[in-house]
Amino acid sequence: MAEVVNKSALFSRLPPAPTLAPEPAKAKVIVLDDDPTGTQTVHGIPVLTTWSVDALAAELIDPAPCAYLLTNTRAFPRTEACRINREIGGQLRVAAAATGRPFRVISRGDSTLRGHFPAETDALAAGLGAAFHATLVIPAFFAGGRYTIGDVHYVAQGEDLVPVGETEFAHDPEFGFRASDLRAWVEEKTAGAHPAATVRSVSLELLRLGGAEAARDELLSIPAGGIAIVNAAAPGDLAVLTHAIARAEERGRRFLFRTAADFVPAYAGISRRPLLEAREMRSAEPGAGGLIVAGSYVGRTSSQLRELVARHPSMVSVEVEVAKLIDAASRESEVRRAHDGVAAALRGGRDVVLFTSRALAQGASAEEFGRIGQRVMAALVDIVRTLEVRPSWIVAKGGITSSDLATRALGIRRAIVLGQALPGLPVWAPGPESKWPQLPYIVFPGNVGGPDALAELVRRLHASA
Numbered sequence: 001m002a003e004v005v006n007k008s009a010l011f012s013r014l015p016p017a018p019t020l021a022p023e024p025a026k027a028k029v030i031v032l033d034d035d036p037t038g039t040q041t042v043h044g045i046p047v048l049t050t051w052s053v054d055a056l057a058a059e060l061i062d063p064a065p066c067a068y069l070l071t072n073t074r075a076f077p078r079t080e081a082c083r084i085n086r087e088i089g090g091q092l093r094v095a096a097a098a099t100g101r102p103f104r105v106i107s108r109g110d111s112t113l114r115g116h117f118p119a120e121t122d123a124l125a126a127g128l129g130a131a132f133h134a135t136l137v138i139p140a141f142f143a144g145g146r147y148t149i150g151d152v153h154y155v156a157q158g159e160d161l162v163p164v165g166e167t168e169f170a171h172d173p174e175f176g177f178r179a180s181d182l183r184a185w186v187e188e189k190t191a192g193a194h195p196a197a198t199v200r201s202v203s204l205e206l207l208r209l210g211g212a213e214a215a216r217d218e219l220l221s222i223p224a225g226g227i228a229i230v231n232a233a234a235p236g237d238l239a240v241l242t243h244a245i246a247r248a249e250e251r252g253r254r255f256l257f258r259t260a261a262d263f264v265p266a267y268a269g270i271s272r273r274p275l276l277e278a279r280e281m282r283s284a285e286p287g288a289g290g291l292i293v294a295g296s297y298v299g300r301t302s303s304q305l306r307e308l309v310a311r312h313p314s315m316v317s318v319e320v321e322v323a324k325l326i327d328a329a330s331r332e333s334e335v336r337r338a339h340d341g342v343a344a345a346l347r348g349g350r351d352v353v354l355f356t357s358r359a360l361a362q363g364a365s366a367e368e369f370g371r372i373g374q375r376v377m378a379a380l381v382d383i384v385r386t387l388e389v390r391p392s393w394i395v396a397k398g399g400i401t402s403s404d405l406a407t408r409a410l411g412i413r414r415a416i417v418l419g420q421a422l423p424g425l426p427v428w429a430p431g432p433e434s435k436w437p438q439l440p441y442i443v444f445p446g447n448v449g450g451p452d453a454l455a456e457l458v459r460r461l462h463a464s465a
Helices: 007-012 053-061 078-099 119-128 182-189 204-220 235-250 263-268 299-311 322-326 328-347 366-385 399-409 453-461
Strands: 028-033 045-048 066-070 103-108 134-138 146-149 152-157 160-163 200-202 226-230 255-259 291-294 316-320 352-356 394-397 414-420 426-430 441-444
Touching: 007 160, 028 053, 028 078, 028 263, 045 053, 053 078, 066 399, 078 103, 078 119, 103 119, 103 263, 119 255, 152 182, 182 226, 200 204, 204 235, 235 255, 235 263, 255 263, 291 299, 291 366, 291 399, 299 352, 299 453, 316 322, 316 328, 316 366, 322 328, 322 366, 328 352, 328 366, 352 366, 366 399, 394 399, 394 453, 399 441, 441 453
Parallel strands: 028 066, 028 103, 045 066, 103 255, 134 226, 134 255, 200 226, 291 352, 291 394, 316 352, 394 441
Antiparallel strands: 045 414, 146 152, 152 160, 414 426, 426 441
């Protein structure tokens, strides 16, 4: 079993990180994102919440190197997630044939390994009608403190690196798992179809000491239909990988990727940019306060909410009781009470945080737990959708929360990622079809940031106000 290790001590024993610049893919990169948080490493890139053939064809022609499709499949049962992936694969195939434009595809999942793997990648490949040589699993996300070293995936907690199987994320009611060694995790998630001993590994030593040619040879040696783990602890590791992929593609190999956020900019050739300034994250229309909506239930979110209230005592807090939302007799009145509280705060020019009660409502099964979550999320959507006061900005806390607010409350069909408010926090500019066009929409993953991250974000939003 993997153990907690000191980050500095472990990193000091590693070979130096490469300084090589990435080699971008030689085709448009299409990212299927199972919640909106995957845009946390890019800028100037479109996000679509719909995927008609015409919409996909337009994106394939568009000069941007990458486009995201927000599938939100982490919020759905496995059967629906597979249906969406098969549909998108088929639509992409038709759009590519119509435009003559090639593309590469990435299945973007959670850096703490929650999600429908391998069901989604299998369904996507079936929809594309393509025979991929292998699937590469790359869950590194450096801004969030996610590193894969020695095939063990770690989550940074202060100065420690905690094996992901020992974190709260591994105990997710719907997507729980035991393994921290990713080869064993693949065996676990595939129910033994890919035994750990058959899962290949692209090690840090290979990337840092052998370089692109050695990594290319490792990729070429993966048996057809196999799965390989890619270790990464710094951007340079992923840069070397992109060179290896390019050389392997020249040999006719085609790969499917299940990754977290950091592989996307490396593979698509998207440069880094500084954090957005406060003026870029606030509406140009003065007057109303800002709105935070927190539906995420993980412990990290709860600690961030406590720190937010402590550091910003003028912020209005509106708590919705989950038990009342689940009960049909009290649901309507609870939604109305919360709506009126949020509207009054915004109209008075005050920032407001709308959040669900912190006690996690457990269902008798994963399916029932999912239904409870959908009912609670529908209430948050109703509250925001019926607001008449335009906030100065919106922060959506949690992946499912940010997806449902974007699509169901704000009606976003296409947005542009402006950049990041803090490391790992993307800011969108919604298109003209949305409820509030161009209103800065900040996606704050539930599993990102220390206890003071939400409070620090609010401080930055008001900098030089």
